[in-house]
Amino acid sequence: MTSTSGRLRGLYAISDGPRADLVDACAAALAGGASVLQYRDKTTDAPRRLAETRALQALCARHRVPLIVNDDVDLALACGAAGVHLGEDDATPATARARLGARAIIGVSCYDSIERARHYAAAGADYLAFGAFFASPTKPHARVATPRLLREAKAFGLPLVAIGGITHDNARGLIDAGADAVAVISALFGARDVRAAARRFSDLFDPDASRR
Numbered sequence: 182m183t184s185t186s187g188r189l190r191g192l193y194a195i196s197d198g199p200r201a202d203l204v205d206a207c208a209a210a211l212a213g214g215a216s217v218l219q220y221r222d223k224t225t226d227a228p229r230r231l232a233e234t235r236a237l238q239a240l241c242a243r244h245r246v247p248l249i250v251n252d253d254v255d256l257a258l259a260c261g262a263a264g265v266h267l268g269e270d271d272a273t274p275a276t277a278r279a280r281l282g283a284r285a286i287i288g289v290s291c292y293d294s295i296e297r298a299r300h301y302a303a304a305g306a307d308y309l310a311f312g313a314f315f316a317s318p319t320k321p322h323a324r325v326a327t328p329r330l331l332r333e334a335k336a337f338g339l340p341l342v343a344i345g346g347i348t349h350d351n352a353r354g355l356i357d358a359g360a361d362a363v364a365v366i367s368a369l370f371g372a373r374d375v376r377a378a379a380r381r382f383s384d385l386f387d388p389d390a391s392r393r
């Protein structure tokens with residue numbers, strides 16, 4: 182289990198908004214043991230995005246789970262999120278660090294590139310994300326990564342996040358290859374029972390948690 186200050190490990194839930202029941206769905210994911218929540222909303226509806234991230238920040242604070250905002254450093258700052266996730270089309274991690282401070286969690290997409298991982302590990306990223314490992318319903322044209330990258334990236338000593346088409350049935354191979362966390366959208370927020378789906382993912386990391 183990751184706390185707002187602990188090492189990232191477990192289910193990394195990524196929200197799939199806009200959706201009317203966003204906060205309830207995210208609450209179910211946290212109740213099911215998600216260790217991190219990312220707000221990912223590709224719309225430009227600034228007032229709704231701010232209201233939603235503020236609500237999710239309050240929810241995450243109650244669960245002692247970090248809220249990460251996708252793409253948008255200003256929004257992360259405005260809602261008091263723990264950090265931001267950045268890809269190749271987003272602000273640089275250095276810009277985000279300057280805006281959010283030393284304690285912020287700054288995650289970086291490395292896609293299928295060990296060179297990008299090496300660069301951002303040295304530049305102060307807090308975790309490295311790789312993928313897509315499987316066909317992704319959310320991002321069908323995502324670049325494709327192989328588990329070998331995870332084995333190689335272990336050398337950087339940072340938490341490794343795997344993403345892309347991850348389900349309960351295919352996650353184990355990624356964890357065995359070195360993923361500290363699995364980032365999931367469809368197989369989590371598309372589930373009829375989000376809490377139960379989150380619990381099944383979380384149990385892959387800590388099978389005793391649901392019996393406590």
Ligand SMILES: Cc1ncc(COP(=O)(O)OP(=O)(O)O)c(N)n1
Pocket residue numbers: 193195219221251252266267268269270271288290310311342344364
């Ligand atoms: C944990 C995590 N990993 C990868 C991504 C993808 O980021 P990016 O490449 O910037 O693509 P978008 O998500 O912005 O479409 C992510 N969001 N989270």
Ligand SMILES: Cc1ncsc1CCOP(=O)(O)O
Pocket residue numbers: 312313316317318319320323344345346347364365366367368
């Ligand atoms: C944002 C992103 N980057 C690579 S795949 C992906 C989407 C992951 O969503 P899903 O779990 O539905 O495949």
Ligand SMILES: [Mg+2]
Pocket residue numbers: 251252266267268269270271
């Ligand atoms: Mg992005």
